[in-house]
Amino acid sequence: MIPVLDRYLFRQATLAFLGSLLVLTGVVWITQALREFDVVTAQGQTLWTFFLVTGLALPSLALVVAPVALFGAIIFVLNRLNADSELPIMSSAGVTPWRLMRPLLVLAVMVAVLVGTLSTSAIPASLRQLRDIITQIRADVVVNILREGSFTSMGDGLTVHIRQRTQNNTLLGIFVEDKRDPNQIITYVAERGRVLENDAGTFLVLEQGSLQRKEAQSLDIPMVVFERYAFDLSPLADDGDSVITYKPRERYTAELLMPDPSDELYKAVPGRFRSELHERLASPLYPVAFMFIAFAILGRARTTRQSRATSVLAAITIAFVVRLIGYGATSLAGSSAAAVPLVYLVPIAAVVGSIFVILGGPRRLRLSWRSRRAQEGYA
Structure with missing residues (x-):
């Protein structure tokens, strides 16, 4: 007691x-x-x-x-x-x-x-x-790179803009400017797209868009219209499977x-x-x-x-x-x-x-x- x-x-x-x-x-x-x-x-x-x-x-x-x-x-x-x-x-x-x-x-x-x-x-x-x-x-590419409503500079001459991200992770109003190659500038514009991750890497799959390629020594800016285009994001993503x-x-x-x-x-x-x-x-x-x-x-x-x-x-x-x-x-x-x-x-x-x-x-x-x-x- x-x-x-x-x-x-x-x-x-x-x-x-x-x-x-x-x-x-x-x-x-x-x-x-x-x-x-x-x-x-x-x-x-x-x-x-x-x-x-x-x-x-x-x-x-x-x-x-x-x-x-x-x-x-x-x-x-x-x-x-x-x-x-x-x-x-x-x-x-x-x-x-x-x-x-x-x-x-x-x-x-x-x-x-x-x-x-x-x-x-x-x-x-x-x-x-x-x-x-x-x-x-x-390591989340969608979070750190594809930020809604802002132009995100990823260094090395790459800029990404996403107008909107829907609840099912569909991306709308996509703009990508790639200046990583000093001899050419490539601009991607697409109505929508999605991020796809598989064994081959991480890709931004663009749909209903076009790309413009401007060569450094040329005044011509050819345009290519595409239904689907896979833009490789693997070099920009941290390896989430790397040893911590x-x-x-x-x-x-x-x-x-x-x-x-x-x-x-x-x-x-x-x-x-x-x-x-x-x-x-x-x-x-x-x-x-x-x-x-x-x-x-x-x-x-x-x-x-x-x-x-x-x-x-x-x-x-x-x-x-x-x-x-x-x-x-x-x-x-x-x-x-x-x-x-x-x-x-x-x-x-x-x-x-x-x-x-x-x-x-x-x-x-x-x-x-x-x-x-x-x-x-x-x-």
Whole structure:
């Protein structure tokens, strides 16, 4: 049977955590979504593709936001308990700091499991799928070349214009000017056409049109009328079947644990594989470290006359510095394998230091120092 106090504290902290997680993730998602809005506007994709692309980034956002949301939730709960005089009453009733911290630690462990699952499994899978979708969009000739209502210069002297694209992907009002050959300019005009992809390549099949060929050394411009004409677009299209090189962050954890020695990217930057692996494995330690930091500074009862603003600011500063040092350790691990233990020592040291504070270590040191000074004075 779970004690009432544990259920009460766990419920308060969980609700605050979920609220913070939703708000922070929503804010960060909106900023990312605005950056990716060109997937709909410039790239001609549907709203479904837009939400799919931005939705696949949510696990990465949650990985960053979850420890921060937990940290903010614990600070909020401890502050509210003290402001409502619940924390002093619990302390007066004999509730020890460890007893008070137990439900918060359970929540921190649950968040750590969530963060570990995201970092080792969900994020690599989502980022890999995101890379596949972006590659497919970039390889889509109809989207990137045949843009409705605009003259699109494809470089090397080729300009394409499509007046309209129907729902069944029929193209109307097609204009193509080909200046790739310096000795002649070919202009294609057709009433309609379609893009055809087969084993031979990608073709723009023009129907009911004409072509004009102007030679560089001739004033004549002969015209040829055709019923059907296949214009080869293969040189302009990215090879969608080409091998995609995934970045270390997009690799599965098993691929980081046992990288392929023949992998060109691994041979070029083995340190990035090492730092990414240990960053994933160490990330679940930070929710627990943040919980201990918040509790060490704000877990003791104080009178309502004592301002806790300084303590809140100190907790935020310490958590920020710990995470910043953690990123620095990860960067060092990418440069040298000898720095790998630092990736884990940073959050562990934060936990040990917080436990020292919770046990009253600083106060005992101050009393011991005063006692020695007093003894020296009497002597």
